[in-house]
Amino acid sequence: MDTKLRNRLYDKSFYIVGLFATLFGLIVLLTLLIDITIDGFSRLGWQFLTSYPSRKPEAAGVLSAWVGTVWVAAMTVVVAFPLGVSAATYLEEYSKKNWLREFIEINISNLSAVPSIIYGLLGLQLFVRGLNMDRSVIAGAMTLAILVLPLIIISTREAIRAIPTTIREASYALGATKWQTIRNQILPAAMPTILTGTILAISRAIGEASPLITIGALTYVAFLPTSPISLEFPYISLKGLFDPFSVLPIQIFNWVSRPQKGFWIDAAAGIMVLLIIVFFMNGIATYLRYRYEKRMRW
Amino acid sequence: MRKIVISLLIMLVLLSAVIVHSAQLIKVDGSSTVYPITEAVAEEFQKSEKGSTRITVGISGTGGGFKKFCNGETDVSNASRPIKPTEVELCKKNGVEYIELPVAYDGLAVIINPKNSWVDYMTVKELKKLWEPEAQGKIKKWNQIRSNWPNKEIHLFGAGVDSGTYDYFTEAVVGKEHSSRGDFTSSEDDNVLVQGISSDNFALGFFGMAYYEHNKDKLKIVPVDDENDANGKGPIIPEYENVVKGIYQPLSRPLFIYVSKKSADKQEVKRFIDFYMKGAAELSKEVGYISLPNTAYELVLKRFENRKVGSIFGGHGSQVGVKIEELLKKE
Secondary structure, three states, X not given: OOXXXXXXXXXXXXXXXXXXXXXXXXXXXXXXXHHHHHHHOOOOOHHHHOOOOOOOOOOOOOHHHHHHHHHHHHHHHHHHHHHHHHHHHHHHHXXXXXXXXXXXXHHHHHHOOOOHHXXXXXXXXXXXXXXXXXOEHHXXXXXXXXXXXXXXXXXXXXXXXXXXXXXXXXXXXXXXXXXXXXXXXXXXXXXXXXXXXXXXXXXXXHOOOHHHHHHOOOOEEOOOOOOOEOOOOOOEOOHHHHOEOXXXXXXXHHHHOOOOHHHXXXXXXXXXXXXXXXXXXXXXXXXXXXXXXXXXXX | OHHHHHHHHHHHHHHOOOOOOOOEEEEEEEOOXXXXXXXXXXXHXXXXXXXXXXXXXXXXXXXXXXXXXXXXXXOEEEEOOOOOHHHHHHHHHOOOOEEEEEEEEEEEEEEEOOOOOOOOOEEHHHHHHHHOHHHOOOOOEHHHOOOOOOOOEOEEEEEOOOOHHHHHHHHHHOOOOOOOOOOOEEEOOHHHHHHHHHOOOOEEEEEEHHHHHOOOOOOEEOOEEOOOHHHOOOOEOOOHHHHHHOOOOOOEEEEEEEEEHHHHOOHHHHHHHHHHXXXXXXXXXXXXXXXXXXXXXXXXXXXXXXXXXXXXXXXXXXXXXXXXXXXXXXX
């Protein structure tokens, strides 16, 4: 066989391997979706979304779990986003290239590979017991925030690094300070990628059960955290942050391990709710990126 | 930036659609075996209190539950075995006094695959021979237990070693709590065990009878003979009647809740325990367990009202063959 033919053959076979690899992921996801939908579709409905857990599978619902998931996800963003973006900006724009920065960089990459249950242990000692936050929404959110912080820092740094140096130089040439350059040029330009990274990180966090089980998030919760907005003065309340909570993965985990088959159907429907929330969040990420990209004109 | 703040605000506004008034909170944690009973009671109790009392129930296992309970982090602890010496010590150190309240019985079922035609019953001695630590690597085939059984490998399945179920089974069968051979498939999730045994012709395992009840078509139950005629003659299966009569021995076990004495002074905890003892007979049956006799619940409630602290079992952990009613009467 001559070289030319052989190279053609390699080319073709890599094409097939690549196609197979791509389809493989899709097929697995599709199988999972179809399987879950067949099992859980009959349970999914208004009653399921507005009911608390129950000993009767047909009366049980995910209200406290999905509201808990949204609370925790929202608070995780509030905590992790400013911290992550500031840390990444510091590392990219301010810090000098020395051993300290290298040390921090190595630690951040290592942290992103630590199993999530370890973060749960950290959260249990630091937030639940050390800072006396108890098994509250805020303790859960802080734990997940630490879990996603390395991911946010890494994606933000990559986003900042992708901004052409010419933009920076142009800004300085016009007399802008470093802060003005970061505030008006770099961060807006990097924002689409930062947002995508953040929302993907949060999507991962809301699927996590193990760190929250470790800090002692609860399985049976038949009430919601105190609403942040009330009809009475002063209208805004942060009390909900200190209320106990449950999240969807924990509820699903509990239902799957019950003997009654009815709970397995509930679990499948719960997985659908979780998937819908994740898809919804990814949708927001795509939309925001589109909006920011359209606004960007150099 | 502003967009994010706005979208977060929108999220919070959506959440505020349901406005909840703050209420008293009762914290329960512990055993996953007792969880369904406490969940059922909590569900009914919150309905009867019209939401003015909140209850949370966690699952950290009997041991994990006691750790939190003895740290003063919870009001009530679910337990599938009596408190152990190490836990007694921890509670004492932190000044947590507790009231032990039995709430139901559970039968541990010994299970094989339906295609297994040779096992008609097993004695406790045979089970011990199979599960004791010395059996590891030695007892590998069915005919090593009874010579007329086939010369085929035996595959063992059992509850996870952190569970109260494992502690009780080892105490009852091997004679020493938390001691068994290590070469068996263990899982904290009983459905995994059901799956394993139902797809393996040479399997044998044990778990709570509720999981057998809901998977009767896929599993076969092994009658167990303790060779003590006082507990019923011959091999006995863990049926409702047999567990209530106390003749399914040694694999019937009592389930408990432990109430912290300090929390017991709170009005809402008092109401909850009162409700628990009055509803447990019916609700424990409904979720697949065996209720205590009605007179026993009265005695248990009296025990709570008298604030009788400490364990009837002397803080030594699992004990085999106990009849709750007799123990309570003796006090």
